[in-house]
Amino acid sequence: MLAPKSHVLYNRVLQSFVKHKNQYILASFVALTLYVLFFITTNLSDIEDQHKPYSEVFYLSNEVLSDDVYAIKTLDGHHWELRDNLNFGMTDKVIWIKVKVNPKQTTISRIIRFQDPLVNVLNVWVFESGSNKLFNQLDAGDASPFNQRDIENGSFLVDIGDSSRPLDIYIRAQTNLGMNLSFSFWRASDFIAYNSDLTLFYGGVFGYAFAIFFFSLMMYATTQNIEYVFYSGYVASFSIHLAAVTGFGFQYIWPNAPNFQQLVATLSFNLTFFFIVLFTRHFVLYVGNKEYASLKNSWQAKVFTFIAFTYVALIFASAIWQTTFLLQLSILLLNVSIFGVVYICFTLARQGFKNANFFVWVWFGIFITVLLVTLNRLILNAVGLDPTFILIIGFFFETLVIGAALVLIYNRNKNRATRDKLLAIKDERKMLSAKDELLALQADAKQKLELEVKQQTARLESALKDLSKASKDLKQLRNVDSLTSLPNRFMFEELVQKNIVVSVRTRCPIAIAVIDIDCFKAINDEYGHIGGDEVLKHFAQLLLALSEIHGFDVCRFGGEEFVVLAVNFDNNKLLNVIDRFRLDYAKSKIHIGDQYLYSSFSAGISSAPLDSQKAYLTLLGEADKLLYRAKQKGRNRVLATA
Numbered sequence: 224m225l226a227p228k229s230h231v232l233y234n235r236v237l238q239s240f241v242k243h244k245n246q247y248i249l250a251s252f253v254a255l256t257l258y259v260l261f262f263i264t265t266n267l268s269d270i271e272d273q274h275k276p277y278s279e280v281f282y283l284s285n286e287v288l289s290d291d292v293y294a295i296k297t298l299d300g301h302h303w304e305l306r307d308n309l310n311f312g313m314t315d316k317v318i319w320i321k322v323k324v325n326p327k328q329t330t331i332s333r334i335i336r337f338q339d340p341l342v343n344v345l346n347v348w349v350f351e352s353g354s355n356k357l358f359n360q361l362d363a364g365d366a367s368p369f370n371q372r373d374i375e376n377g378s379f380l381v382d383i384g385d386s387s388r389p390l391d392i393y394i395r396a397q398t399n400l401g402m403n404l405s406f407s408f409w410r411a412s413d414f415i416a417y418n419s420d421l422t423l424f425y426g427g428v429f430g431y432a433f434a435i436f437f438f439s440l441m442m443y444a445t446t447q448n449i450e451y452v453f454y455s456g457y458v459a460s461f462s463i464h465l466a467a468v469t470g471f472g473f474q475y476i477w478p479n480a481p482n483f484q485q486l487v488a489t490l491s492f493n494l495t496f497f498f499i500v501l502f503t504r505h506f507v508l509y510v511g512n513k514e515y516a517s518l519k520n521s522w523q524a525k526v527f528t529f530i531a532f533t534y535v536a537l538i539f540a541s542a543i544w545q546t547t548f549l550l551q552l553s554i555l556l557l558n559v560s561i562f563g564v565v566y567i568c569f570t571l572a573r574q575g576f577k578n579a580n581f582f583v584w585v586w587f588g589i590f591i592t593v594l595l596v597t598l599n600r601l602i603l604n605a606v607g608l609d610p611t612f613i614l615i616i617g618f619f620f621e622t623l624v625i626g627a628a629l630v631l632i633y634n635r636n637k638n639r640a641t642r643d644k645l646l647a648i649k650d651e652r653k654m655l656s657a658k659d660e661l662l663a664l665q666a667d668a669k670q671k672l673e674l675e676v677k678q679q680t681a682r683l684e685s686a687l688k689d690l691s692k693a694s695k696d697l698k699q700l701r702n703v704d705s706l707t708s709l710p711n712r713f714m715f716e717e718l719v720q721k722n723i724v725v726s727v728r729t730r731c732p733i734a735i736a737v738i739d740i741d742c743f744k745a746i747n748d749e750y751g752h753i754g755g756d757e758v759l760k761h762f763a764q765l766l767l768a769l770s771e772i773h774g775f776d777v778c779r780f781g782g783e784e785f786v787v788l789a790v791n792f793d794n795n796k797l798l799n800v801i802d803r804f805r806l807d808y809a810k811s812k813i814h815i816g817d818q819y820l821y822s823s824f825s826a827g828i829s830s831a832p833l834d835s836q837k838a839y840l841t842l843l844g845e846a847d848k849l850l851y852r853a854k855q856k857g858r859n860r861v862l863a864t865a
């Protein structure tokens with residue numbers, strides 16, 4: 224069953240590698256660089272190891288107030304204590320040590336090199352053993368200008384000559400930072416070779432630092448992102464600190480400023496942390512984070528700011544008040560702030576703020592570096608490496624991780640930008656196709672609407688036609704007598720109104736004839752109602768034909784009574800026409816089924832200019848009276864007014 228499990232594991236590793244390819248490549252690069260660096264620094268330390276102390280070192284344990292070496296020399300043996308570890312920790316007391324050199328082992332090593340280049344006062348006297356004969360003397364330390372040194376080197380060097388006799392070396396030292404008096408003996412030629420290696424190495428380190436510093440400033444100039452200023456500030460401060468702790472700064476940059484030399488290590492140390500905290504704050508909380516707003520005024524941002532300004536306070540305090548207490552306070556604050564920052568970065572990383580991941584590593588590196596340097600500088604030589612080398616490795620680790628972070632974040636942002644762009648293009652395409660669809664729909668809807676409108680219009684037109692026909696029919700129904708198809712009395716009244724207007728204008732006479740069929744009741748009685756109707760239809764037909772010939776209007780006035788309205792007719796003219804018609808009618812045969820009959824009518828005629836409704840009624844009344852008279856006179860006659 225082992226094989227499938229290992230297969231699964233292998234697949235997982237492979238998938239993880241494919242997914243996080245860039246991270247793995249960068250991590251390998253960081254690891255490789257650190258390995259090379261470790262290799263170099265170990266080699267540089269090894270050379271020194273070959274010349275490690277060879278003889279006994281004594282430490283003057285009781286506090287002696289005298290600064291006079293000759294007085295010290297007279298002190299009894301019980302004042303002196305054998306001492307292996309020359310790391311005296313945090314003390315600002317004057318330290319005296321005595322080194323007894325066995326000539327057999329030191330004939331080839333004639334230079335003493337002190338490991339720590341940061342000691343404020345360092346006096347070395349080299350005596351021939353058991354005598355007061357001063358062989359060589361060094362009065363150096365950061366409290367005096369650099370060119371006071373016999374051998375101009377970043378580290379303190381003492382030439383002990385080529386004496387083959389035993390030597391007693393007395394060393395007096397005092398400093399305001401941790402006191403480490405570790406030293407080693409060197410053969411001059413070895414030291415020159417070592418020193419040139421060391422110089423080359425430091426040159427490389429400072430070159431690297433300068434490149435990052437300059438690059439960051441350029442990045443700031445290009446992007447205007449303030450975190451690059453913090454980063455270059457961090458690199459610059461760290462480089463100054465390195466220059467201080469290697470003695471390079473005092474040798475080459477500020478040789479005539481011993482006061483500055485005594486302060487610079489602490490100042491640059493605090494300044495470095497000030498910048499790296501601000502850089503972390505910006506990078507973790509803001510850079511590339513969409514959630515920028517949510518973190519802008521978060522408690523994490525406030526804690527970062529507080530820590531950064533604690534370092535500013537320490538910078539001011541240490542510039543005026545350098546004591547071991549302040550150094551202890553700094554180290555305490557440093558540890559608290561490291562834990563604070565790591566905690567924030569760690570929790571943010573777990574919440575998904577990716578940048579915080581990198582800073583967990585960066586601050587872990589800082590923690591390890593500070594721990595090792597503190598241990599080496601202040602307590603004992605815990606690691607085989609010079610504390611300066613530990614600092615350098617730490618510096619490389621941090622800058623490489625930050626560099627990797629920058630690369631990955633840049634890559635991520637670029638990918639995000641590309642993805643956003645692709646999404647935007649996709650969205651645009653979607654929008655365009657939606658627009659097309661909408662246009663098509665609109666066109667379709669327009670077509671449908673047009674069709675609908677056409678159909679509705681057609682329906683409306685047909686309805687209107689129907690309506691107008693209905694209205695015509697209605698009019699017909701209203702104006703026309705259904706039995707005879709002659710205008711009825713209603714229409715006749717309208718005609719009269721029209722003719723009144725004409726007559727008023729033209730003053731022409733209008734004649735009215737009222738005609739009534741004789742003995743119609745008797746016809747009805749004899750031939751039935753239908754027979755009566757046939758007589759009415761027959762009469763109407765003839766009357767209509769007559770009206771068309773003479774151009775007058777006729778109507779069925781009601782029952783068997785008809786009226787003629789003749790414009791521009793006087794009594795006689797109409798009398799002639801109607802009377803002739805009476806004769807013709809009396810002769811016309813009326814068929815009812817297979818029977819037939821003859822009928823007659825009586826009429827009364829009256830004429831006058833028709834200028835008002837009243838005149839019409841008068842005229843109608845006169846004609847009606849004449850009709851009545853005609854009936855009385857025996858029917859079948861036409862009477863007109865004289």
Ligand SMILES: Nc1nc2c(ncn2[C@@H]2O[C@H](COP(=O)(O)OP(=O)(O)OP(=O)(O)O)[C@@H](O)[C@H]2O)c(=O)[nH]1
Nearest residue numbers: 740741742743744745747752753755756782783854
């Ligand atoms: N068939 C038929 N008879 C009608 C119509 N309108 C009226 N009448 C009849 O016409 C007759 C009119 O009779 P009368 O008023 O007495 O007049 P008349 O019999 O003609 O006598 P004179 O007018 O005096 O000659 C009545 O019997 C009515 O019923 C109609 O439309 N059709």
